[in-house]
Amino acid sequence: MTTSNRVYNFSAGPSVLPVEVLEKAAAEMLDYNGTGESVMEMSHRSPEFQKIIDDAEQDLRDLMNIPDNYYVMFLQGGGTLQFSMVPINLLRNSHKADYVLTGNWAKKAYEEACKFGDIRVLASSEADKYSYIPKFKSEDIRPDVDYVYICYNNTIFGTHFNEIPDVGDHLLVADMSSCILSEEIDVSKFGLIYAGAQKNVAPAGVTIVIVRKDLVGFAPANTPIYLDYKTHASKGSMYNTPPCYPIYIAGEVFKHIKRIGGVTKMHELDVQKAQLLYDYLDQSKLFKGTVAKEDRSLMNITFVTGDPDLDKKFIAGARAEGMINLAGHRIVGGMRASTYNAMPIEGVEALIDYMKRFEQENA
Ligand SMILES: Cc1ncc(COP(=O)(O)O)c(C=O)c1O
Secondary structure, three states, rough: OOOOOEEEEEOOOOOOOOHHHHHHHHOOOOOOOOOOOOOHHHOOOHHHHHHHHHHHHHHHHHHHHHOOOOEEEOOHHHHHHHHHHHHHOOOOOOOOEEEEEOHHHHHHHHHOOOOOOEEEEEEEOHHHHHOOOOOHHHHHHOOOOOEEEEEEEEEEEOOEEEOOOOOOOOOOEEEEOOOOOOOOOOHHHHHHEEOOOOOOOOOOOOOEEEHHHHHHOOOOOOHHHHOOOHHHHHHOOOOOOOOHHHHHHHHHHHHHHHHHHHHHHHHHHHHHHHHHHHHHHHHHOOOOOOOOOOHOOOEEEEEEOHHHHHHHHHHHHHOOOOOOEEEEEOOOOEEEEEEOOOOOOOHHHHHHHHHHHHHHHHH
């Protein structure tokens, strides 16, 4: 297979990875850096792997300007385990937290947190099918909450917080699974940021947790050892066998982003891609975007024709032209084009070209 056989994969995750990274991983598959073994086979206690994880952490710190008073951890369990680890570790004083419901992932996080404390919905757009980011004021937050929780980019619905919400002096926690490294983020405004890797970072299997150091160490004494951030923070993500291969690929993706000019450049490219598609949607007579314009995601672009049968025809036709995984999430239907960091602009151009032809033929 050559790169010319590759499809344009608009999957919401696991998703497209940079070809340059895949090629390097392929070249190193049997012999990583003269070791005569694959990273898949390598002891996580070897000096070679220690360098891989140390470099990955440093490169992520450089890319996101992560201050020294934050831990960076590479964990397992996906975004889903963070739905539990966040409340277990951060409900440490009042055992109260306020959650903003902007989609299914935020709702799942909320439901999980309800098992551990006094959790309240601060704002929600559930009644309007999560088609916008609900507004709230910092005064609406209960004064004694341990944290406020948001999902920064809503993968299923295609919405995004286009600015960091004002939570006053409260601690802000954000799920950035589907937007990490696509925009510059002031990490110091957050107590904790986490992201499952399988969108912008690596294959599934590793979850990045960035947490302010003073917040770690308050999990209840009966917390299972893996679920306590302290376990991982004190051992450099090596308390147990880490997800070595996804960490290696994450490290290569970080190097790749550095090479192309860092997160600023990545963001510029992501805006360019999303703008092309949104501009087309805004003038189309057939396709319609499904969310409030001011809350549109750069990463997950959702749209419909209004006719579910026509949507199906569109998705099948796209697949036949080598553009795959354009179906919306099963709970919303329609279409979703995920234009993550590694999606080349040519993929978006090919999609728009197909949309134009489809519109002419089906108007
Ligand atoms: C924003 C967001 N959070 C959490 C999750 C759940 O992640 P995981 O499947 O890694 O548990 C997803 C999955 O797509 C997601 O998009």
